[in-house]
Amino acid sequence: MSKTLFRIIAADHTGITVANLERSLSFWRDVLGFELSHRPHQTGNLASEITGVPGAEISIAVLKGYGHKIELLEYLAPPDRKHVDLRPCDVGSVHVALTVDNLHAVMSAIAASGWKAVEKEELRSRMTFSADEDFALQLDAEDPLRQFREKFHLPLGKNGRPVIYFAGNSLGLMPKGARAIVEEEMDNWAKLGVDAHHATGTPWYSYHETLREPIAGLVGAKPLEVICMNSLTVNLHLMMVTFYQPTKSRFKILMEEPAFPSDTYAIKSQIVHHWLDPKEALILAQPRKAELTVRTEDIVDLIQKHGDQLAVIMIGGVNFFTGQLFNIPEITAAAQNCGIIVGFDLAHAIGNVPLALHDWNVDFAVWCSYKYLNASPGAVAGAFVHERHATNTNLPRLAGWFGNDPNTRFRLHLEPEFIPVPSADGWQISNPPIFSMAPLRASLAIFDEAGGMERLRAKSIKLTGYFEFLLGQAGSNRFTVITPRKRDARGCQLSILAHEHPRELFKKLQAAGVKCDFREPNVIRAAPTPLYNTFHEVWRFAKILAEHQ
Ligand SMILES: Cc1ncc(COP(=O)(O)O)c(C=O)c1O
Known part of the structure; x- marks a missing residue:
């Protein structure tokens, strides 16, 4: 930040001139959940002086929410107002960026309200990604499910560090709790023999019921x-x-x-x-x-x-x-x-x-x-x-x-x-x-x-979306992701068709401690899972691909 002789205390509000105050208000309040604070009406000299528009008469709605204020202004006068359909590239176009936890749900709510999002949702989420390592680390730091990785045994590579395990589509990792639960039944068998069918807290006779x-x-x-x-x-x-x-x-x-x-x-x-x-x-x-x-x-x-x-x-x-x-x-x-x-x-x-x-x-x-x-x-x-x-x-x-x-x-x-x-x-x-x-x-x-599939899916969509974004940066002429791009048409796995030296690339991945699999003649399947994989692992995987010649 550059040094100034003054100090801005806060970004107070963003003002948006709208064509129809009621319509815009219903969007910001009813669809996005901002709270209507007050509705001033400005006219006369003060309105003209503040806006610099002679004869201005403005109906205003001030909305509060999420640490910001949005001021919607509908000018009722002067009569010579212009209606310009600005494209994002036209001078004067402004945007407000909101951070959300579930973009898919937001887009559905917008669509259901009759408003139209300009870009496709998939593109929007990709736009917010960055290929910097710090960004990957930040995504991990913000990940509400990050602590679940600790609940699994992560196989170690030759260097003693956990491998990048993208093979959950083949065999999922061992939950740390599995040993105790198996040993409990081993003990029941040792101590009770046939009686364990009925005599324990988890009787074998109806074990499938659990x-x-x-x-x-x-x-x-x-x-x-x-x-x-x-x-x-x-x-x-x-x-x-x-x-x-x-x-x-x-x-x-x-x-x-x-x-x-x-x-x-x-x-x-x-x-x-x-x-x-x-x-x-x-x-x-x-x-x-x-x-x-x-x-x-x-x-x-x-x-x-x-x-x-x-x-x-x-x-x-x-x-x-x-x-x-x-x-x-x-x-x-x-x-x-x-x-x-x-x-x-x-x-x-x-x-x-x-x-x-x-x-x-x-x-x-x-x-x-x-x-x-x-x-x-x-x-x-x-x-x-x-x-x-x-x-x-x-x-x-x-x-x-x-x-x-x-x-x-x-x-x-x-x-x-x-x-x-x-x-x-x-x-x-x-x-x-x-x-x-x-x-x-x-x-x-x-x-x-972890809160069930909806929460896991929300992370999974982000993890795989980030993965795809990074692969795109790595060079689309060298790799083709054969998995559909649309999030509704895929799970966590990406199948990557490598155009150049696919087997060598797979060997490089193995040597770097990545577990994924290779399907002849040239497809690498990699499945980052939301329970135990990280955004940084995705970043490391993509880096190996980017460096492959
Ligand atoms: C899609 C699919 N179907 C069937 C099977 C075979 O499963 P199983 O050996 O448990 O019968 C597999 C195994 O990986 C699979 O991926």
């Missing part, structure tokens, strides 16, 4: 619609046994390309299991020529084209390769209009993006818990069955004793008929795997403490 509410919260389901069991691909098979009931005319399945290989194997084997040919029965929604991700409108077109032949649609909610988040409600509605069952593989979506499976009316979904849910390698997976199916005990399924009504479950040889539980539990086959469920409890407690 996961129900938090998991239902993460996928936006009613508790009766979710069950934690098995592994993802097994659950996909179980769902397909129920929901893929091909007939002569309706036998096709629609998937996205590329789908995760295990899903493709599972779906093809389901088709073959019904003595059908995948070449005829499997339809793939592909990106258009020269495009990298699948357009929702193209999926909807395929649904309409094959509408009366499609039995099931099965799509990865967030694509494992591109990081694209599909429009789950739109695809579901389009499919159900044509009488098609819709299921999603949420391996890359759960714990990454907010979900509302019940309200979106999704028929079924499956997920694993070892990625963004940090529940340990191969940990228990989950399934969602919409209430309208979950309570239908007549649906065909593969049965096992834990899907049976608990009242008769232990009568075993006395009541041999299977009576399904009228909820998602009716698809449970075996007794709960305690040691694969226990770490998930530790992780879910962290999600709860």
Whole structure:
């Protein structure tokens, strides 16, 4: 700051001349939440002298809020006032900048009020980023979730410093609370043996019940619609046994390309299991020529084209390769209009993006818990069955004793008929795997403490937005981010196509202590997660890319 002979005590207010005071007032007060302080009316000599406009008559509204005042002025006289449509580049254009905690919500409120934001929201948030290291450190200092990093074990690199762990889309980090919770059950086993099924605070017999509410919260389901069991691909098979009931005319399945290989194997084997040919029965929604991700409108077109032949649609909610988040409600509605069952593989979506499976009316979904849910390698997976199916005990399924009504479950040889539980539990086959469920409890407690998916998503949008901004600075001719730019069309992962020496670049990242992964021939997938990654890590990652030749 330069030295002056005077001292400005505060920036008091910003005055804006408006065309219609009532309209502008409703924007600043009702949409942005400023408080109306007073409404002076100025006329006569004083008004002319203050403004320098002879004959000025002004109706004014003074608004207070957020440490600043906004003065809206509507000139009622003189009559020769000009209405100029200033562009930001025109001399005289002024702007007021506000710092907000949730830009997305602000933009939605502005749109709902009938006002129009000039730029796209994505562009606006990028404009506020800076490539300076200090800026990254400042974002970390301001991050309300920064303390959650401490709740995870961060693997150390060769230099003894934590690696930059952007591999949460593959295997989430170990919550520090996981060891104690597993040891507790180890102790129960040691001390109680078979009695631990019923005799502890967390009886093994109903251990899966402890996961129900938090998991239902993460996928936006009613508790009766979710069950934690098995592994993802097994659950996909179980769902397909129920929901893929091909007939002569309706036998096709629609998937996205590329789908995760295990899903493709599972779906093809389901088709073959019904003595059908995948070449005829499997339809793939592909990106258009020269495009990298699948357009929702193209999926909807395929649904309409094959509408009366499609039995099931099965799509990865967030694509494992591109990081694209599909429009789950739109695809579901389009499919159900044509009488098609819709299921999603949420391996890359759960714990990454907010979900509302019940309200979106999704028929079924499956997920694993070892990625963004940090529940340990191969940990228990989950399934969602919409209430309208979950309570239908007549649906065909593969049965096992834990899907049976608990009242008769232990009568075993006395009541041999299977009576399904009228909820998602009716698809449970075996007794709960305690040691694969226990770490998930530790992780879910962290999600709860962090305030749930909305808060995590707000940070995630910023973290990945910053990541993309820095990659853009690093040189768009050398890298193409194949993940969609729109925040509503992606989770935290960015898939970066490296045009020059991709394998060497990946090796450099590894040597610098970065954990991410490489997909042949040239794509690096990196997933900064809001629970344990920092803005500075994103900055360091982008620096390595920027320096790569
Ligand atoms: C999208 C997707 N689907 C399915 C799977 C397979 O999961 P599982 O081995 O738990 O069956 C994975 C594993 O990474 C995946 O990413």
